[in-house]
Amino acid sequence: DAKTTQPTSMDCAEGRAANLPCNHSTISGNEYVYWYRQIHSQGPQYIIHGLKNNETNEMASLIITEDRKSSTLILPHATLRDTAVYYCIVRRGNEKLTFGTGTRLTIIP
Amino acid sequence: EAGVTQSPTHLIKTRGQQVTLRCSPISGHTSVYWYQQALGLGLQFLLWYDEGEERNRGNFPPRFSGRQFPNYSSELNVNALELEDSALYLCASSPSQTSHVKGEQFFGPGTRLTVL
Numbered sequence: 543d544a545k546t547t548q549p550t551s552m553d554c555a556e557g558r559a560a561n562l563p564c565n566h567s568t569i570s571g572n573e574y575v576y577w578y579r580q581i582h583s584q585g586p587q588y589i590i591h592g593l594k595n596n597e598t599n600e601m602a603s604l605i606i607t608e609d610r611k612s613s614t615l616i617l618p619h620a621t622l623r624d625t626a627v628y629y630c631i632v633r634r635g636n637e638k639l640t641f642g643t644g645t646r647l648t649i650i651p
Numbered sequence: 652e653a654g655v656t657q658s659p660t661h662l663i664k665t666r667g668q669q670v671t672l673r674c675s676p677i678s679g680h681t682s683v684y685w686y687q688q689a690l691g692l693g694l695q696f697l698l699w700y701d702e703g704e705e706r707n708r709g710n711f712p713p714r715f716s717g718r719q720f721p722n723y724s725s726e727l728n729v730n731a732l733e734l735e736d737s738a739l740y741l742c743a744s745s746p747s748q749t750s751h752v753k754g755e756q757f758f759g760p761g762t763r764l765t766v767l
Contacts (some may be wrong), residue, residue, distance in 0.1 A: 576755065580694075583739075584760060584761075585655075585741050585743070585757075585758030585759050585760055585761050586694065586741070586743075586754060586758045587758065588684075588755040588756065588757065591755060624659040637707075638684065638696045638699055638707055638709075639684075639694075639696070640696065641686075641693045641695075642693060643693050644693070
């Protein structure tokens with residue numbers, strides 16, 4: 543699996559957009575970018591994934607650079623309930639997920 | 652639709668004992684994954700079952716084992732428990748990897764195991 547690099551922690555004001563960066567400079571052409579989050583003491587929750595194109599769902603948007611070496615997860619209007627550890631993972635479709643240390647996002651009231 | 656369920660929620664054991672954790676995947680999902688999350692550490696992949704077969708295994712000793720039943724539920728067994736086995740054990744399910752190669756994983760709430 544390609545490795546990912548994420549900031550250890552970030553803060554974001556409630557109601558603002560939270561932009562979480564991820565570097566995956568060694569990503570292969572058939573590897574997807576997945577984002578999960580883990581709220582304290584709960585199981586991880588799938589957020590979104592993409593291959594080359596930008597993706598959007600009801601939870602977030604995923605922006606992948608043209609060279610696919612980095613991506614950004616965008617939570618458009620952060621709420622206190624978005625406080626969690628966010629994991630960026632690259633993975634071929636039929637492989638296990640390899641979780642790194644993620645970014646601890648704290649939403650500030 | 653019911654999510655992934657795990658039992659028990661909490662468990663306390665002593666060193667040397669054996670434990671069995673259970674997982675029921677989302678209806679229609681055939682893949683089950685097991686992860687260990689020790690306090691303050693990230694999720695470590697343990698085992699992956701699909702269609703009743705073990706597909707992949709993480710870097711854990713043989714005393715960690717499991718199986719998947721015909722109804723796709725799964726058990727994780729840990730023998731000769733050690734203090735460092737204290738952790739949150741998470742189960743996840745996804746559609747069959749042979750037909751849904753982009754499939755996300757859906758996690759259960761976990762079983763918190765404490766070894767004294």
